[in-house]
Amino acid sequence: MSNAATYSDNYLSDWHQQAVTLQNNINQTILGQENIIELMVLAIFCRGHILLEGDVGVGKTTLLRAAAESLGGDFERIEGTIDLMPHDLVYYTHISSDGKPAVSEGPLLKHGEDLSIFFFNEINRARPQVHSLLLRVMAERSVTAFNKTFHFPHLQVFADRNRIEKDETFELPAAARDRFMMELHIKQPKAEAQLKELMFNTRYYDADKLVDSADKAVLPFNQLNDIATAIQSQIHASDAVQDYAYHLCQALRRPQDYNIQISDVDSEKLVLGGMGPRGISYLARCARANAWLKQRNNVIPEDFHAVIRAISKHRIFLNPVYNYNGEAIIEELISGVLNTIPSP
Ligand SMILES: Nc1ncnc2c1ncn2[C@@H]1O[C@H](COP(=O)(O)OP(=O)(O)OP(=O)(O)O)[C@@H](O)[C@H]1O
Structure with a gap:
């Protein structure tokens, strides 16, 4: 079989260049995870959700944050905790500036259709009720609240979970795991030079600064659905x-x-x-x-x-x-x- 044929469509080749830029951008932030990053880029161009699992402190959160920043669109992050309830994703109550009780849109709703990445840190610390809501959001890219359905057509869920700590966690059921296009297992880099780099190069000490150093929003995130469709049809x-x-x-x-x-x-x-x-x-x-x-x-x-x-x-x-x-x-x-x- 010939594998030499290259596509001729300009649309596909322009986007190919953008995909390479995205990949390079994340690789410049995260050290020694080229294979995982390539798979993430594929999932992004297939509009699939990603679950990342690995040992403690191997850069899972930093990698997902770097990918989210590079993609652009609105980004929301939530920490999985045992007391998190489904409504915490949708709304929160507070006392407004005029001293009266008020209800405001929670992390899922507040960005409207601009929500591009919903990053769920330590997903297995959240209860099954929260997983169920997330499943619906992942499958239908919508949620119903306040008698209205809110749509997130560009949403991609990135979640991570710690492979080692299993105490007080809730395993994701098979149906939930099936909604993730990919489950990626991340290990620390093997090469001595890379481990020394992570040990001694101060660039890697502060995850916030590291993520901030990456180029932001290198892709028009709201066109990803179209390019994903074009890839599949062509x-x-x-x-x-x-x-x-x-x-x-x-x-x-x-x-x-x-x-x-x-x-x-x-x-x-x-x-x-x-x-x-x-x-x-x-x-x-x-x-x-x-x-x-x-x-x-x-x-x-x-x-x-x-x-x-x-x-x-x-x-x-x-x-x-x-x-x-x-x-x-x-x-x-x-x-x-x-x-x-x-x-x-
Ligand atoms: N491959 C890597 N490339 C760049 N930085 C890394 C890498 N691995 C670890 N780090 C650095 O190690 C620190 C911990 O990373 P991070 O918090 O992302 O790990 P984690 O796997 O999410 O941890 P936890 O298991 O506690 O959730 C950060 O400062 C990050 O910059």
């Missing part, structure tokens, strides 16, 4: 590539049908649930966006390989007997699938 997937992607998804769901062997695991009983239609369509959309970012007008198997982990891992549910080693097994399953399904 980047093609041949029948052979569609077959390939179909079998990737099937094999992740039913590895036994593809004779995929995983050490010490009964493949017949391994997977309880895999990617549903939302997940597989996210996979196809991100593969198209990846082809576009690599300046091709056709999708190739490598486009699926680039995004499959970020999209499928949080959608694969194992038989509980394998949960003790779940992460390693899912990784082995994905590698097994990629090695087994023949590329067209």
Whole structure:
């Protein structure tokens, strides 16, 4: 299959340049996370929500703030706490300057249609009632309050959660995790030079200053929906590539049908649930966006390989007997699938 074809449409190439600028901008702020940043850029151009998870102090919040600042539009941030209630996102009550009780629009409502990024820090510290409201907002980009429906057509939710601290937290249910296009796992950089840089370069000591140093609003955020639609309609997937992607998804769901062997695991009983239609369509959309970012007008198997982990891992549910080693097994399953399904 040829992967040399490049798209000719000016609209797509102008936007490609802007996507590269966005990517470089975030990379200049955050050290050693090139792969994660590339995936975030893909999610942004597919209009997908992102959940970031990692160890403590690895720069999750700083990365999400840097991405939000670079994107432009109005930005709102909320801290997940155990006492946060759904209405705290929608309105708050206070005593106004004339001494009377008053109700004002909360973080979700106050920016109207200009709300571009809703950043939910430590999402798993918030209660399930709050998660449910957020789910609706993520799925429908709207919320009903004061007898009226408010719309946020440009909204993208970025959330993070700490991988280590699980006390007094509320795990996100499967349905909530499925609404996130990608779940990204961030680790500290491995390279000695980068770790020394993070240790000794004062630039990285103050996250506020660091985020402030990035160029702001490098994209017209309110046109992202249009470019996302154009990418999906103009980047093609041949029948052979569609077959390939179909079998990737099937094999992740039913590895036994593809004779995929995983050490010490009964493949017949391994997977309880895999990617549903939302997940597989996210996979196809991100593969198209990846082809576009690599300046091709056709999708190739490598486009699926680039995004499959970020999209499928949080959608694969194992038989509980394998949960003790779940992460390693899912990784082995994905590698097994990629090695087994023949590329067209
Ligand atoms: N890869 C990185 N690039 C730039 N700065 C980093 C990086 N990793 C950590 N830092 C710096 O470390 C500090 C902590 O970062 P941050 O608060 O974003 O981490 P976190 O993962 O969100 O922490 P927590 O787990 O407590 O929520 C900040 O000053 C940030 O600038």
